[in-house]
Amino acid sequence: MDYTEWRHIFKLDPEKEIDAESLEKVCESGTDAIIIGGSDGVTSDNVIDLLIRIRRYAVPVALEVSTIESITPGFDYYFIPSVLNSTETKWVKDLHHLATKEFGEVINWDEMIPEGYCILNPDCKAAKLTSAKQPESIEDIIAYAQMVEHLFKFPIFYMEYSGMYGDVEIVKKVRAGLKRTKLFYGGGIQTAEQASEMATYADAIIVGNQVYENLEEAIKTVHAIR
Ligand SMILES: CC(C)=CCC/C(C)=C/CC/C(C)=C/CC/C(C)=C/CC/C(C)=C/CC/C(C)=C/CC/C(C)=C/COP(=O)(O)OP(=O)(O)O
């Protein structure tokens, strides 16, 4: 299955411990894919370790690149975030420039998937890391989504509420304006009901923290959108 068809994704943070039994449940849950990613403590060692463990299973796996140092071969896709509401060019395009200069010769561009990111939980680590400026209105968020589709022509617009359940009405309005660009929603999904609600509008939902906090509930989110 191509990444554009994914509906449910688990995001695993390489900084966090996950035992073999739990990882098996995640990988064999029926989820469409696993993304490895996090804001801090991401190293080539913990990324490679998690990748090798996940490769025992058939599930597709993508690296959401957060540092140049942790880029590792062997993933199905590399998701490359560009944080559109960051106030620092580093997180929008400068790290990308550096990485392209370093890896340019060996990059398989078909595996690089740009993500237009909009960070919507001001208290999350990623917001602090990237000095994200909170959009003042729904119109601001819709405008970011429209830029992603029509100006940057990125395949993914990611509404990142990391750690907080977002506003479904905003997700609905953003989705209504997108035609080609896929809408990824992530943040605070803890139950099957929440997964189902957000998946009504988002093309794909991402479940992260709940894997570590309540795995049984996390697994139920997969079946909620089947
Ligand atoms: C040989 C080989 C492997 C070649 C590969 C080629 C390749 C991949 C080349 C790279 C090309 C390229 C252009 C790379 C971009 C480089 C780069 C470093 C870009 C930075 C992008 C960026 C904006 C990073 C920040 C990403 C971000 C916002 C991450 C946070 C995601 C998130 C909210 C995770 C949730 O967990 P966490 O925040 O950790 O929360 P808790 O731990 O508190 O739960």
Ligand SMILES: O=P(O)(O)OC[C@@H](O)CO
């Ligand atoms: O950890 P949670 O809050 O589920 O968020 C998932 C994902 O969007 C984080 O990048």
Ligand SMILES: [Mg+2]
């Ligand atoms: Mg983390």
